[in-house]
Amino acid sequence: xxxxxxxxxxxxxxxxxxxxxxxxxxxxxxxxxxxxxxxxxxxxxxxxxxxxxxxxxxxxxxxxxxxxxxxxxx
Numbered sequence: 001x002x003x004x005x006x007x008x009x010x011x012x013x014x015x016x017x018x019x020x021x022x023x024x025x026x027x028x029x030x031x032x033x034x035x036x037x038x039x040x041x042x043x044x045x046x047x048x049x050x051x052x053x054x055x056x057x058x059x060x061x062x063x064x065x066x067x068x069x070x071x072x073x074x
Contacts, residue, residue: 010021027034051057060068 010018013021027037030037032040048057052059
């Protein structure tokens with residue numbers, strides 16, 4: 001099957017199936033497996049939590065983060 005035909009077929013899938021397919025395709029590009037990636041994110045979350053707890057970074061609200069992003073995108 002040619003890539004163009006495959007792409008057209010994939011784009012006709014319902015959104016949830018497209019999301020699952022995209023997730024699987026992205027994982028196939030990773031050198032690590034899904035469990036290893038999940039563990040890396042768990043470790044990163046713990047590191048970030050510790051930074052907030054020890055005061056080395058300051059948490060901001062979702063509203064503040066959204067406003068900052070909107071300013072950057074202008």
